[in-house]
Amino acid sequence: MPNQELLPHLFRTEYRKIVSVLCRHFGFDQIEIAEDIASDTFLTAVETWGLNGIPPNPTAWLYHAAKNRAKNYLHRNSIYENKIVPGLQKNNSVIYLEEIDLSPQNINDSQLQMMFAICHPSISTEAQIGLSLRILCGFGIEEIAGAFLTNKETINKRLYRAKEKLWDEKIKIELPGPSEIDERLETVLKTVYLLFNEGYYSVSQNETLRKDLCLEAMRLCYMLVENKNTNKPQVNALLSLMCFHASRFEARFNKNGELILYEDQDVSLWDSDLIRKGEYFLNCSASGNTVSKYHMEAAIAYWHTQKEDTKEKWENILQLYNQLLQIEYSPIAALNRTYALSKANGKEEAIIEAEKLNLTEYRFYFTLLGELYIDIDNEKAKLSFQKALSLAKTRTDKQTIQKKIDKL
Amino acid sequence: MKEFIMLFRADYSKIPKDSPEEMQAMNKKWMDWIGGIEAQNISFERGKRLTPNGKIVRANGVITDGPYAEIKETVNGHATVKVESIEDAVKIAKVCPILTVGGNVEIREIDLL
Known part of the structure; x- marks a missing residue:
């Protein structure tokens, strides 16, 4: 080096x-x-x-x-x-x-315990992510500010306040006891997943930084898998999910940094090694009788590693979204479920369901409606894409939507 | 928000159960129906499904077996849903899969007092 x-x-x-x-x-x-x-x-x-x-x-x-x-x-x-x-x-x-x-053992234990101390429910998730980046991932204040699209002062203040809060709460650096661990682990996993998403869906143009955030999130999750106290099914499910997503990293952007949609991605750029790792951890997650939202999301991500549009693929994805929504509602899951519904049951049914969602502040809601109306009512498709365009924030998003309108 | 219970009634003999494929197709209809409700961020709780067999106990000591010869339709499941008004509950029930096998949904408001 x-x-x-x-x-x-x-x-x-x-x-x-x-x-x-x-x-x-x-x-x-x-x-x-x-x-x-x-x-x-x-x-x-x-x-x-x-x-x-x-x-x-x-x-x-x-x-x-x-x-x-x-x-x-x-x-x-x-x-x-x-x-x-x-x-x-x-x-x-x-x-x-x-x-x-x-010693390596003490280093590992200390980092794991630090993870639980930082991901303490008494501080906000934003502060948890910030502290994780600083203390567990060794990111500079400037890099953290870059990831959050804010300035150094804001991050410094945020981190200081978070530490102060943890001092007030007299947080100890230790693993929670067996009775507490599942609940505390949930906060830790949530932070790890948000950290990953911060990288995966970041608006930051810095591609190296985005990738680093994802890799760090996976590393933290891997540390949890390596320790017998925290090697739980939901942890393996989250790691599996992140492996599947990360496998498409190289295929998601073109040379100009523009987002390439899933359907248009070059499959040969997908990382087959990470896909296999994802499958391995998905198998590891299938023990015990807890089914977490990470299980559902990992299984959905698994089906997305099969590029071919089969009836079986979309039927499985639809049913997984049906179950995911019963565990936890999120607008994104609702929109993705409706997309899967159109693939499995047809566009007509999906349009009826989509209009019930009424998520009018989401750009994705209108891009979904636009997609569904293509070839059914192109005028409505155009109107939907135009609404999406008015809600899009980044240049890449605007370009992607504009291309859809031009095609009609 | 009000809470409503939905009682699903149908004639068991009309519910498709001749082949695993038919049963799976019916199951999918229910799952898609529930998924569609949850996708609207509506609080919906699936109740337990009931088997067709049962007994009715009456005060005079008469115990009769089901299925009940005198009435064709029996309750075979229930669910609870939280919505603003009974009209909203009706809207949800209108696309319930039980209707496709000639059944019906009875909606009753839960007395929270």
Whole structure:
């Protein structure tokens, strides 16, 4: 790996590990100190490696440097606690100078526990995603601002407020007990899925950033699968779903960054390796007797990996959407279900059902109506697409809809 | 919002059950009907389906078996739905698959008091 790529890469992979381990050691209320120590370690690496060249084992160098910094901090802190503030509290809680454990096992455990601490239901999902990106994925504040299409100050404020809230709640860095884990896992999975969607459907033009968000979400989910306490059917279902979606990453955009619709995608660009992984995790998810919305969505995504339009495919997708909607309503699921209905039962029936939905603030509602009316009432199709056009926000969306109108 | 119970009545002998394909086709109709309701973000709860056999107990100690010779139509299922008015419930019931086999839907408001 070329030198100029090595440090950003290491930052991405190691920053979160150092922060998680230190934070678990110090306690969540010391998270800013843990972040400072980790940042300072990387700053020193930039300086030292620039002068002396890259050490033979860069990761070990970073761990060693972080450990020393943490020890110095603890040492200073204990002098302060023991000598400068003597006797103020009889049972003062001294932070002991025990060894900081940067073993692979502890790194994994700490990151997983950190995930549960950050995805705590007491803070908003936006804050959860922001903190996950910063602490679990090692994203810079600027990158996070880019992903959310906002500025650095807003993100800094949002992250600070979220941390403050977690301090107030006295959040501990630990895995929830068995009685609590399913409920807490639901919040974690929701955050992971939103993180993935943030990348997959992002309005950001930065394709590398979008892809990174998706890969990070998959990595976090994989960590949950690897731990026996969190390796649950719904976790495997979510991972399967993300594998299936990610398999189409290369086929979704053309060279100009314009979105290519599913029907027009070049199947040879689909990643067959990820499809196989998706199938593997879908099989793993088929245990126990819980059926989550992720199961339904993964199964729907599986059928989408079969490009050919068969009766069987659309009938299955329709029934899966019928079940998904019974678990949880969402406008997108309602619209997609109606599309599947048109494929399985015919356009006439789907038009009647579509008009009942009345989701008039959604652009997709009008593109769906437009699609359904093609060849049945082209005038109505045109009107629907025009309404969709007036609701479209990005340039890519507008181009896609305009093409549909021009074809009529 | 008001809550309504829907009682599905039909003559069991008229419900297609001769082949797995027929039964599956009927099942699909029900699933598509329910999916269409849920797609409108209407709170709908499927009740349990009932088998055709049963007994009727009367005060004079007379117990009779079903199916009930005197009435052809029997209740074979129910559901609850939350909508603004009985007219909205009627709109939903108008496309219920039970109508395709000569059955009917009785809609009754649940007394929440």
